Amino acid sequence: MTLQVGVLGYRFMGQAHANALARLPMFFPDAPDVERDVLIGRDEEALADAADQLGFSRTATDWRDAIDDVDVFYNLGPNHVHAEPSIAALEAGTPVFCEKPLAPTLEGAEEMAAAARDADVPAGAAFNYRFVPAIRYAKNLIDDGELGEIHHVRGRYLQDWLVDPEAPWSWRNDEEMAGSGALGDLGSHTVDLARFLVGDQQGEIDRLSGHLQTFVDERPVEGEDETQPVTVDDAYSAQAEFEGGAMATFEASRFANGHKNDHTIEIQGSKGSLKFSLERLNELEVLREHNRGYETVLVTDESDPYIEHWWPPGHVIGWEHTFVHENYEFLTAVAESGEASPNFEDGLAAQRVLDAVERSDQTGEWVDVERA
Ligand code: SOE
Numbered sequence: 001m002t003l004q005v006g007v008l009g010y011r012f013m014g015q016a017h018a019n020a021l022a023r024l025p026m027f028f029p030d031a032p033d034v035e036r037d038v039l040i041g042r043d044e045e046a047l048a049d050a051a052d053q054l055g056f057s058r059t060a061t062d063w064r065d066a067i068d069d070v071d072v073f074y075n076l077g078p079n080h081v082h083a084e085p086s087i088a089a090l091e092a093g094t095p096v097f098c099e100k101p102l103a104p105t106l107e108g109a110e111e112m113a114a115a116a117r118d119a120d121v122p123a124g125a126a127f128n129y130r131f132v133p134a135i136r137y138a139k140n141l142i143d144d145g146e147l148g149e150i151h152h153v154r155g156r157y158l159q160d161w162l163v164d165p166e167a168p169w170s171w172r173n174d175e176e177m178a179g180s181g182a183l184g185d186l187g188s189h190t191v192d193l194a195r196f197l198v199g200d201q202q203g204e205i206d207r208l209s210g211h212l213q214t215f216v217d218e219r220p221v222e223g224e225d226e227t228q229p230v231t232v233d234d235a236y237s238a239q240a241e242f243e244g245g246a247m248a249t250f251e252a253s254r255f256a257n258g259h260k261n262d263h264t265i266e267i268q269g270s271k272g273s274l275k276f277s278l279e280r281l282n283e284l285e286v287l288r289e290h291n292r293g294y295e296t297v298l299v300t301d302e303s304d305p306y307i308e309h310w311w312p313p314g315h316v317i318g319w320e321h322t323f324v325h326e327n328y329e330f331l332t333a334v335a336e337s338g339e340a341s342p343n344f345e346d347g348l349a350a351q352r353v354l355d356a357v358e359r360s361d362q363t364g365e366w367v368d369v370e371r372a
Contacts, residue, residue, distance in 0.1 A: 001032075001033070001335075002032075002033040002034065002035050003032055003033065003034045003035070003071040003072050003331060003334060003335065004034075004035050004037040004038075004069075004070045004071045004072070005021065005034050005035065005036055005037055005070060005071070005072045005073075005074060006037055006038045006039075006040060006060075006063075006066045006067065006069070006070035006072070006073050006074065007036070007038070007039055007040065007056070007074040007076060008040040008041070008063050008073070008074065008075050008076060008077045008081070008085060009040075009041065009074075009075070009076030009077040009078075009099075010039055010041055010046075010047065010050035010051075010054060013076035013099050013126075014039070014050065014054065014076050015054065016320060016323045017074060017076060017323060017327065018036060018054035018055065018056075019320055019323065019324075020320070020323035020324040020326070020327040021034055021036055021327060022036075022055060023324045024324060024327060024328060024331070027309045027310065027324065028309055028324070028328045031327075031328050031331060031332065032331050032332065032334070032335035034072075034331060035057065036054065036055050036056045036057065037056065037057055037058065037070055038056060038057070038058050038059065038060050038066050038069070038070060039051040039054065039056040039058075039059050039060075040059070040060045040061070040062075040063050040066055041059070041061065042061055044059070044061055047059045047061065063085040063088075064085075064088070067085060067088055067089040067092055067094055068089075068092035068093070068094060070094060071094070071095070071334070072094065072095050072096075072097065072331070072334055073085070073086070073089040073094045073095070073096050073097070074096075074097045074098075075089075075096060075097070075098040075099065076099050076126075077099075078171045078172075078177050078178070079099075079101060079103060079104045079177060079178050079179050079184065080104055080171075080176060080177040080178070080179075082098050082099070082102060082103050082104075082108070082112070083103050083108045083111060083112055086098050086112055086115070086123075087111060087112060087115040090115040090116055090118070090119035090121065090123060091115060091118075091119065093119065093120070093121055094121065095121040095122045095123065095124075095334045095340075096116075096121075096122075096123050096124070097123075097124040097126060097330050097340075098112070098123070098124070098125060098126060098344070098347070099126045100125060100126050100127055100184075100188045100189065100192070100347065100350070101179060101180075101184040101185070101188040101347070101350065101351055101354060102125060102344065102347030102348060102350070102351055103179065103351065104175070104176070104177070104178060104179025104180075104184070105179055105355075106351050106352060106354075106355040106370070108179075109344075109347060109348045109351035110348060112344055112347070112348070113344045113345055113347070113348040116343065116344035116345075121334075121337075122330065122333045122334050122337075122338065122339065122340035122343070123340055123343055123344040124326075124330040124333070124340035124341075124342065124343055124344075125192075125340075125342045125343060125344055125346050125347035125350075126326065127188075127189060127192040127193075127196075127326075127342045127346065127347075127350075128322040128323055128325075128326050129189055129192070129193055129263065129278070129322060130192065130193065130196050130326070130342060131306070131322045131323075131325035131326045131329070132276075132278070132281050132322050133282075133299045133300075133304050133305045133306050133307055133317070134276055134281060134282065134283060134284040134297075134299040135193065135196075135197070135276060136304075136305035136306070137284055137297070137299050137304060137305060138197060138267070138274050138276060138284055139196065139197055140305075141272075141274065141286065142197055142198060142200075142201065142267070142269075143200060145271075146271065146272055146288065147267060147268075147269030147270075147271055147272040147273065147274065148269040148270030148271030148272065149201075149269055149270040149271075150198045150201055150202055150242075150244070150246045150267060150268070150269045151246055151247065151268050151269060151270065152246065152247055152248070152266070152267065152268040153194045153197070153198055153242075153246055153247070153248040153249075153265070153266075153267050154248070154249050154250075154264075154265065154266040154267075155190035155191075155193060155194055155248070155249075155250050155251075155263075155264070155265045155266075156190070156250070156251040156252065156262075156263075156264055157182075157186035157187065157189060157190050157251070157252040157253075157262070157263045157264075158251075158252065158253050158256035158259035158262040158263075159182075159186065159252075159253065159254050159256060159259060159260060159261060159262070160253075160254065160255060160256050160257045160258060160259055160260065161254055161260075162216065162234055162254040162255060163254075163255045163256075163257050165216045165219070166219075166220060167219065168219060168220055168221065168222040169218075169219035169220065169221050169222075169227070169228040169230070172185060172232075173219060173228070173230045173231070173232055174228070174230075174231055174232065175231035175232050176231075178232055179232075179354075180212075180232050180233055180236075180354060180358065181214070181230075181232030181233040181234055181235075181236075181254065182233055182234060182235050182236055182252040182253055182254050183212060183232075183233050183236040183252065183354055183357055183358070184232075184354055185252075186252035186254075186263075187236055187238075187250060187252045187353075187354060187357070188350045188351070188354060189263065190250050190252065190263065190265065191205070191250065191350045191353045191354070192342065192346060192350045193265055194248060194250070194265065195346070195349060195350070196342070197265070197267060198242065198244075198246060198267065201244060202242035202243060202244035202245070202246045203242055203243030203244050204242070204243055204349060204369065204371075205240045205241070205242055205243075205248065205353050205356075205369050206240075206241050206242060206243045206368065206369060207240070207241055207356075207366055207367065207368045207369060208238050208239060208240035208241070208353070208356050208357065208360060208366065208367065208369065209238065209239050209240075209360050209365070209366045209367075210236060210237070210238040210356065210357030210358070210359075210360040210361050210367075211236065211237050211238070211357075211360075211361055212233035212235070212236045212357070212358065212361040213233060213234060213235050213236070214230055214232070214233055214234050215234045215235070215255055216230060216234065217229060217230050218230060234253065234254050234255050235251075235252065235253035235254065235255055235256075236250075236251070236252055236253075236357055236361075237249070237250065237251040238250045238251075238357050238360070240353075261278060261279070261319075262277070262278065262279055263277070263278035264276065264277045264278070271288075272286065272287050272288045272289070273286070273287040273294070274286050274287070275294065278319075281317075281318070281319070282298060282299055282300050282316040282317065283296050283297065283298055283299065284296075284297045284299055285297070298314070300313050300314050300315070300316060300317075301313045306321075306325050329341065352369050352370045352371075353369055355369075355370065356368070356369040356370065
């Protein structure tokens with residue numbers, strides 16, 4: 001059976017996922033067959049061009065016309081269009097795959113997770129960094145007890161595309177459309193990785209203290225003689241505690257001059273430690289013995305997670321491959337009527353942490369992360 005896929009959104013994420021769908025049959029022959037069926041957007045002309053370029057058979061300017069007409073619905077639009085179409089698709093019994101953060105607000109994420117619970121179909125959350133082979137390798141080390149009891153988690157995600165005050169305004173700078181800024185866009189990834197890596201041992205993030213900052217509060221609108229207010233954070237930081245007692249620090253910025261897409265995570269445990277950097281995503285630094293220093297493990301062997309599908313050992317893979325892996329897992333869950341992982345519950349759990357950072361920033365105090 002061929003899964004007909006409907007995709008809302010054709011810019012950055014639309015391209016990343018369309019590329020992944022095209023690569024699947026070439027590199028993952030056991031993946032379900034998919035057809036890039038309908039591309040959904042509002043601007044008819046741009047949509048037609050994008051459908052042509054990205055290999056979709058047809059277009060629709062209203063998601064309502066497409067959601068129960070396809071086997072899978074991908075919601076890759078801006079954050080404020082995540083909830084309504086995703087909930088409607090789930091109610092129509094169509095599996096949904098949604099970009100992160102799940103919604104602009106915790107309330108929206110709760111509604112989406114509730115719709116996913118009621119629906120008997122997979123609802124996947126797009127945390128692509130879980131699908132970096134080195135991250136899977138790290139998770140296996142932690143699960144096998146090689147790091148012992150986890151004491152510290154440090155995650156930071158640094159970009160610098162807004163450091164110029166003349167950089168144009170976009171929906172990512174607007175609270176209504178995005179929910180939050182660096183916090184939701186970047187922090188959601190780091191929080192998800194932290195949960196993914198140590199959550200089985202340490203449980204959820206229990207409480208935290210957070211801080212948000214906006215450095216430039218209005219920006220020019222591209223091609224127009226006006227500015228728009230920036231109503232989200234440009235950067236956030238937080239210190240947190242897991243239920244199991246591990247301490248965490250998190251940070252993200254769009255003003256980290258010199259850092260383009262620098263996502264790092266470090267974990268220290270009683271028996272060992274590890275360090276990962278997205279800028280060197282084929283490597284993992286692992287410390288296995290106190291005082292013996294870190295060894296660099298090259299995660300490019302056939303035996304490493306997902307690598308057998310690509311090139312001979314040492315022929316590195318990149319950022320776009322993470323999308324292929326995540327599409328493979330999600331579509332396999334759809335074809336086998338299995339569980340998506342990560343799913344909307346993971347999206348909601350991350351959103352509870354984002355919400356706690358915002359509440360703590362407002363009160364200036366430590367706050368508890370909301371519970372299920
Ligand atoms: C832009 O800040 C962005 O593209 C995020 O939206 C992505 O989730 C992240 O992977 C890279 O940066």
